[in-house]
Amino acid sequence: MVQISDRFHLKPLFRAVTFPRSAFILALSENAVRLVEMNADLPPETVKVPGLPRDAASSVGKSTLNDRTWGGRIHASEGQNVRFQQYARRVDAALRPILAGKETPLILAATGRLAAVFPQINSYPHLLAGTISVSPDRLSEAELAQLARPILDAAYARELANMRALFERRAGMRLTTTDISDAARAATFGAIDTLLVDIDAVAPGFVDDETGAVTFVDIDDASAYGIVDTIAARAFSSGAKVLGVRKDDIPEGKELAAI
Numbered sequence: 001m002v003q004i005s006d007r008f009h010l011k012p013l014f015r016a017v018t019f020p021r022s023a024f025i026l027a028l029s030e031n032a033v034r035l036v037e038m039n040a041d042l043p044p045e046t047v048k049v050p051g052l053p054r055d056a057a058s059s060v061g062k063s064t065l066n067d068r069t070w071g072g073r074i075h076a077s078e079g080q081n082v083r084f085q086q087y088a089r090r091v092d093a094a095l096r097p098i099l100a101g102k103e104t105p106l107i108l109a110a111t112g113r114l115a116a117v118f119p120q121i122n123s124y125p126h127l128l129a130g131t132i133s134v135s136p137d138r139l140s141e142a143e144l145a146q147l148a149r150p151i152l153d154a155a156y157a158r159e160l161a162n163m164r165a166l167f168e169r170r171a172g173m174r175l176t177t178t179d180i181s182d183a184a185r186a187a188t189f190g191a192i193d194t195l196l197v198d199i200d201a202v203a204p205g206f207v208d209d210e211t212g213a214v215t216f217v218d219i220d221d222a223s224a225y226g227i228v229d230t231i232a233a234r235a236f237s238s239g240a241k242v243l244g245v246r247k248d249d250i251p252e253g254k255e256l257a258a259i
Contacts, residue, residue, distance in 0.1 A: 001202075004222045011199040011229050014236075014244030019156050023128075024099070025144045026091070027136035028110040028118060030056040030084075033091055035098065036141050038148060044141040051094040056087040056114075084113050088121040099124050105155060107148045109136040128155050160249050163196065167251050170259050178254035180227055181214045186258060187231045188212030190238035194259040195231070199244045201255040203227045207234070228255050 003009035021040035024047070027033065032055055038044040053059035099106065106124050108115065109132035119127060130151035136144060170176045177183050184207045186192050204220035205227045207213070217224050235258070236242045251257045 003226075005225060007225075007233075009226070009229060010233050010236075011197055011226070011244050014197065014232060014242050015199045016244075018243045018245065021149075021152065023105045023107050023148055023152055025107045025109055025132070025148050026095070026118070027139070027144060028088075028091065028108065028114050029135055029137050030114065031137055034136075035095065036144050038141075038145040044145040046141060047098065049094050049098055051090075053087060053090050053094070056084060059087045059090050081113060081117070084117045085121060088114070088118045091118070092121050092123055096123065102126070105152060107132060107151050109134070109139070109144055109147070111135050128152075130154055160243075160245065163194070163243065164249075164251055166194075167196075167257055167259060171251075176251075176257065176259050178250070178252050178257050180231070180255060183231050183256055183258045184214045184227065184234075185212035187234040187238070187240075192235040192238070192240040192258045194241045194243070195235045196243045196245050196250050196257045197228050197232045198247045198250055198255045200247065201226075201228055203255060207231065231256065 001009075021038075023038050025036040025038060025044075027036060033052060035047045035049050035052070036044050037047050103126055106122075106127045107130065108118055108127065110118060111133060115131055115133065128151055132144065132147045132151070134147070139147075167176055177186065180203060183192070183195070187195070188207065188209075189212065202220060203216065203226060204218075204224040205214060205216040206224060207227055207230045208215075214227055216227070220226075232242050232244075247253055247255075
């Protein structure tokens with residue numbers, strides 16, 4: 001596609017931030033722990049995390065967690081569970097300054113008890129439900145990223161499903177529209193909370209700066225903006241959440257859907 005205008009064609013850019021294909025992967029085992037960052041267009045790499053424990057045993061001052069002797073009030077598997085909880089808390093505490101203020105998904109790579117313990121301890125609100133359920137010890141950063149992608153795709157699918165369900169609920173309250181003209185007026189007056197736009201649709205024309213009235217044109221030239229693109233820009237500038245999606249992801253199969 002070629003767009004000639006006095007501003008950027010925005011919908012593909014919204015797509016890039018709607019599904020950025022970025023995530024943190026916490027590779028957690030009894031023997032080691034590391035945080036890997038993956039992005040769509042860069043090789044995954046390990047993130048340096050100050051204060052991150054080296055392994056489970058050293059984090060709690062032990063040489064091993066596999067001894068079967070009595071230790072204070074805890075013994076055997078019970079004691080190991082307590083040590084894993086302590087380990088998970090120290091990992092979580094070390095990650096907190098790195099992840100603070102971010103919304104990047106976190107994916108856990110762990111097996112056994114640690115796979116169950118860490119989600120209970122975790123304080124980062126964007127830990128995904130799916131887990132890489134193989135031992136991460138011998139996996140490279142690239143292998144971890146490859147295993148993380150289906151989990152990320154499933155999270156995006158859930159996000160879209162939740163958005164469609166919200167649209168249906170709000171439709172019953174007459175708080176939605178899939179009509180371009182109605183959406184243009186709503187965007188102009190800052191009345192859109194959430195907007196889904198088809199990144200491939202191009203409806204050339206003009207949207208009045210004052211009223212939001214739409215004028216469609218037959219020929220797409222350098223003076224006519226894509227109307228849906230203009231609606232997306234106005235909605236975004238007034239604080240709306242704008243998601244760039246495919247047409248099949250939009251209720252009723254329209255060019256846009258607004259809440």
